[in-house]
Amino acid sequence: MLSVANLACERDERVLFANLAFTVAAGSLWQVQGANGSGKTTLLRILAGLNGDYSGELQWQGKVCSEVRTEYQQALFFLGHAPSVNRTLTPLQNLRWFCALQGFADDAAIHSALNEHGLRGYADIPCYQMSAGQQRRVSLARLSLTSAKLWILDEPFTALDRVGVAELEARVSRHAAAGGAVILTTHHPLQTQHPLTVLNLDALRPEAA
């Protein structure tokens, strides 16, 4: 699906990674590892097309990503560090806007996504009244709404309780098993039956070699 060739990124004259090349195939589950500051977030944001400060080539289904931007963005779901949940709005209002940006409206699906993520009865409560973990769940409810093939998740397990972590692990595994692809970062050992590909940025760094 997504292939990366010769990718290099430099931050403040520090090489984060160079000559990075890999292909994320359909049905694969990728975990990007590395110490704090090793460039995990930067890599994910480059892959998502948010950060243009790199050299190398990104290809989506064999075509250069920047040339098929709309097509790529239709197939991509990205979740960054921040939960992308407006605190003054309710989960329903937040998710309605998300759906509208994806080009559809479906309140029934939003309610069932919230139920699925343990937020039954919270649809109309302003998000600022919720805990950090619940806000993260609102954010992750998008996974049940998006039809994107490729998920890029930056530290999606932050603030989740143990049940939430297990559910999310199961969810990403199911997505990969169903022919999607997932790239995520996390510091905890991922519990999954699905074959996991690990990309360790520490081991790839030039000075480490």
Place this chain on the structure above:
Amino acid sequence: MSRVALGLGASLRATLRRELQLAISSPGKIVNPLMFFVIASSLFPLSGRLDIDVLGSIAPGIIWVTALLAVMLSMESLFRSDYDDGSLEQLLLSPQPLYFHVLIKVLGHWLVTGLPLVVVAPLLGLLLNLPAQGYVPLLIGLVLGTPTLSLIAAIGTALTVALARSGVLLAVLVLPLSIPVLVFGAGVVDTALNGLPVAGVIALLAALLVLALSFAPLAIVAALRINVQ
């Protein structure tokens, strides 16, 4: 299946609705610039022994300058919360035409911050002894001019969204660009007060609005892409 596919218009309406919901959920956004506008304008008559006719003749300038500052103040919050909580990433990564979404977001913001300024402006005209023939041109000018100011200020807001405190920098970026609007906006009223036809000046203001509507969204989108990395 209850999923309804939305066209561009419907998804733009969703963005507009969200902007209005945000304003309702934090009413300070609407009230603060309005209070600033009223208080700052009403300081002028108190600030010295201004002759009442002199006051009337500088009233258009006072109203326009304070309106400009109020618009700038109000626009600072346009992308702030979306940047902080990551919603801006979702917007930039959505397969939607950003040009229209950004445009509708600015216009939504104008509806709740700029339009109230236009509505209270006649009251300030009364306070500042604006001659009777100045009210209609003042209103026409503000209706055409404040959206332009909002769009210009939004460019500055988008450029400074990554900075924690952008107040002064925003002013330095935005104020010079706002000068033409100010000149023609206050000019409409002055022209009317001098008994001259105002159509030409109004046309210039309208032209500035069309220019801003066409090009400001491009600049805003580009600035947001630079800042969200």
